[in-house]
Amino acid sequence: MSGGDVFSPEKRSAVMRAVKSKDTKPEMAVRRMLHAAGYRYRLHRAELPGKPDLVFAGRKKAIFVHGCFWHGHDCPRxxxxxxxxxxxxxxxxxxNVERDxxxxxxxxxxxWKRLVIxxxxxxxxxxxxxxxxxxxQG
Structure with missing residues (x-):
């Protein structure tokens, strides 16, 4: 391994395969919070751009739960x-930022209206x- 590497290529590949695109911890936290508040929604609707994490079709609204690292957020993480x-x-x-x-x-x-969390x-x-x-909101 070179100076900055922490994992072997095989280990890094295994770590990256484990990264989930849906049902992540942040997404599940938002889903639990909204369900407990009485909201019902659909998940990952493929017919909508970007397959939003939560879809409120009757309201024409969707929520995306973005990982800060993967989507280039300007926070420390x-x-x-x-x-x-x-x-x-x-x-x-x-x-990823351009796709967003x-x-x-x-x-x-x-x-449609969208909210990024x-x-x-x-x-x-x-x-x-x-x-x-x-x-x-209307």
């Missing part, structure tokens, strides 16, 4: 720079109020 293969990760996260912008534009064109915002004391305000 999202600003972490990997020590190995940093050029690859910088490009990968850049592509395209998804946002597609939602706008469909007349960042991993670092969970739990936040006012998160339920923020989501309720989003869901209940």
């Amino acid at each position: 999202g600003a972490r720079a990997p020590k190995s293969n940093s050029d690859y990760w910088k490009a990968k996260i850049g592509r 912008k395209k998804v946002a534009a597609a939602f706008d064109s469909l007349g 960042w991993e670092c915002e969970i739990p936040a004391p006012n998160l339920l109020e923020r989501v309720q305000s989003f869901l209940e």
